[in-house]
Amino acid sequence: MKRNLNIFTLIIGLAVSSCNNDYLERYPIAELAPENYFRTASELQTFTNAFYADLPDALAIHYNTPGQGDDEARNTLASEFQGTRTTPASGGGWAWTSLRRINFYLENSHKCADEAARLQYDGVARFFRAYFYYDKIVRFGDVPWYDKVNQLDDPAMFKPRDSRKVVFAKILEDLDFAIANCNTNKSPQLISKWTALAFKSRMCLFEGTFRKYHGLGDWEDILQQSVAAADELMRSNTYSIYKGDPSKAYQELFIAEEANPAEMILARQYSATVPFVHSANFYILSASYGRPGMVKELVNSYLMKDGSRFTDKPNFDKLSFYDETQDRDPRLSQTIRTPGYKRIGASTTSVPDFATSVTGYQYVKYILSPVFDAGQSSNDMPIIRYAEVLLNYAEAKAELGTISQNDIDRSIKLLRDRVNMPNLVLAHANSKIDPYLLSSYPNVSKSGQTGVILEIRRERRIELVKEGLRYDDLLRWKEGAKVARPFYGMYFPGAGEYDLDRDSKLDLVIYEGTAPVKKPGVQYQKLGELVLENGKSGGRIVNLPDILKKWTEEKDYYYPIPTQELQLNPKLEQNKGWDKSGT
Template sequence: MKTIRIYILGLLATASVSCNNDYLERYPIAELAPENYFRSASELQNYTNAFYNRLPDALAIHYNNPNQADDEARNTLAAEIQGTRETPSSGGGWDWAELRRINFYLENSHKCTDEAARLQYDGIARFFRAYFYFDKLVRFGDVPWYDSVLDIDDEGLTKARDPRELVFANMLSDIDFAIANCQEAKSGQLITKWTALALKSRICLFEGTFRKYHGLGNWEEILQECVEASEALIHSGTYSIYAGDPSTAYQELFIAEDAITSEVILARRYDASVPFVHSANFYILSASYGRPGMQKSVVNSYLMKDGSRFTAIPGYETMQFFEETQNRDPRMAQTIRTPGYKRIGRNEVSVPDFATSVTGYQYVKYVLAPAFDSGQSTNDMPIFRYAEVLLNFAEAKAELGTITQTDIDQSIKLLRDRVAMPNLDVAAANANPDPYLLGEYAQIQADANTGVLLEIRRERRIELVKEGHRYRDLLRWKEGARLEKPFYGMYFPGVGEYDLDHNGSIDLVIYQGQAPTAIPGRQYQRLGELVLENGTSGGRIVNLPDIIKQWDEDKDYYYPIPTQELQLNTNLEQNPGWDRAGS
């Protein structure tokens, strides 16, 4: 049975709410004054529990745009995807309140005489400081580093931005402290040594590859840190890839009421009894919330069941839904509706619903039974998975040029074993890099490991789709220009009647002009409202064809600093290209 832990804490004149404890306790704000607080292990625990609010919720993980980037099409576009960001006057992610709370704790935790407890909770605080700064580094690049609480008249409040090298070095110091001092006992909801290793693996892969592809230098040692953090998790034997029936095991990870902690290192918990619920079913299946659908380029990336490339099949570009979904990597049918799909809690077969998916490739990942459709989903949301650590390890080794078949066997192979897919062959991949993937990634640097690196990127996209990683992946690979490309859906040769699952019944009618007389069980889409790239001559569904998406290579890899902050602190310099409010 689930438990949601709640603390209501004050910090000077503020209160924080967290959902990570077994019981409810209330403390008057006055009791949190440093002279009479931070004295016991329980007080340190209570205070650091508030930091868990920093972790992403279900909305941020599976839905927030631009996190899904070029994996997903919708009927609305985030400003980052469309290229219409503007310099804000305030806000814009330039917030430091949470950092002040963390530093306030670290300046006062020494009052606790229980040294073991203090080190453990200091480790949690420093995990969250590294986590906080990772978000800032990704968003702004250089940022001021603060490791103490500043008074309102402190000169440090008007310091210039520190270089990302210094910020990242301090982040590593924090995360290494967390690794050394957080609890070793596994927990799906608490920060542990293993969560800290997973975060180190993630941030080092980002920073190492960002520096490599953006020409910033000193990337090799950071990728080696990623390798070593990942190896520490791998060799510990603490986690494994969840297995079972290859046709269901992958999907089970994301519909589990309680996170499957053999693989899930950290999850956001949900429980209807609190109530603490999310709306995955509603967001994915509602006609009024974006109508999200997988992009055609992702569908093309799934391998065939025998490990061969779908895009090597002659005529793959004009394959219709039934043909293109046959004999594919089983993760496809566990991520989107494919022929024969039966919704949890129902016996009838359901085809994709074009009223709720703009591409026709409709998600099933995270989707529970119809009883949860009104916004009451309670499946836990994975934040860190062992699968990601394995992918980080393989990619870092490939980027360093040191990857071997043994490395693949202890990483990518485990993910493919889950779904009974053939292993990745390093020599074969490098001897024949996939032309389709070469076309997907313009910035990849051709070398002896190009083929296997492309396959690792394929694996990462398929395994982690809709988990909120893709936008940052494009940033670090310097592939933001991919967002300018049209977002496509299913292919149709033109107007007509379509039996999507080949069961002998018409499921979809694409018509032109006056709507035909409706027949129950059929969906109707008017050509022009459903846009095909070649009009009456058919083609792929085009998402938002009238919107021109833009990506500025000189500025869009960073966010702008709000103009109000530049006025308050004249030592701050704006990121390149973001010179004026509204630009």
């Protein structure tokens, strides 16, 4: 049972805030007009509670299609991966209601005589303003900066976009205020000083590497600030990496009913008793909701258990499912079904289900027992983990060219210790660069630190898989074209009978022509419906072979501004490559 159902306070706040649907309204609701409100600490808390509704929910974290980037294939393809996005008439992420609520609060919180409370909740509000604007610059680049409530006749409503560098400097001011004034209580559900530090490490890593790889300049100081924020949090000893049995500790973190406060800095809270639930089991295991599966390139990226590279093995891409999953980084078997997998509460093993996973690499991350399969999952969902902070620290130092073995020992080693994996060795990474990773990231910085940068990217991808961060990583590294490459699944030499887990029982039949007489407990896939890259001669499963994938470097790193907004404010300029007319 949940100990602190803070989320339900936030739901009440959301119900209040939902009355404000128009950015141009005078007040969110009449009862909250400034002459009647913002007088007590309790009123400040109640108002700022509504801001939490803007945090991502379970659907956005584990299922949002672009968010998973090139890690995941489904039976549908996002428009971002097809190059079929068009300029919308409205919407498209160009929404400002949340910002208006935040600015409305900040203009009126001074009415509270309790200065300590005011500073604390102002810190929360400014965290959320930074969070709001971070999302906007990731999505659109340059955006207009507003730090007050503007009325319809205010000329500021029709200003041009401010540069992302100007906006980012304002974001840093807000986050630094939050770091200085939010409380220091640990809570996975509430914003604290630690949340602000962790988020600063994330957004400065994004902005610093985006500027570096997109040639925007002024990136070094931003990466230094990412390092400093992460380092302050690390030195505080407030958080740690959750450890337990190495064969299940990683998975346990994501199936826990309540977010583990040792590692989860910020999480979305759920409960079966209210109920306030999500549908992770259903989305991952249903045959009617995308049939998500990990792609083979990511499976290939997991190291061997002894720290050696799987992709150095002869014919690594032609190994059977059983052979390719043996003696690997334990996080692989705690992220997807591998031989010997048992669902929670089950006494028998389960092989991958090809009816619900298009690649055959079927997720177990977030998956609870079968009683939750109908869309009633109640495990908390991660938004910011301490593991990410460690990865942010290591990557920022590597991109700056200042990383040392001691830095790796303070960061990457802790993640590998959880699963009893050997540590990353800096000298080896840089002297023995992985050609597989190098081919995966052609735009990586070519320097004396190339090898360790690539290894940290490997670690980040594996540790944070299915947490909604991958697409943003590709954007900042200028590797968006990776989403336009073919998505592959398991390798099969052709039609035949397959014992996937080698327990002497038939699991899968891939057949040609007429379907054979079906046996209980056996899966049947028709060759041609299950597409192998070389047809009858076998190969990797090809996801959606008839759909063209496309990425346009000149425009696809940003989203377009809706046409209605361009018409309402002629000073707004459309992002490069996007048309004002909706093409």
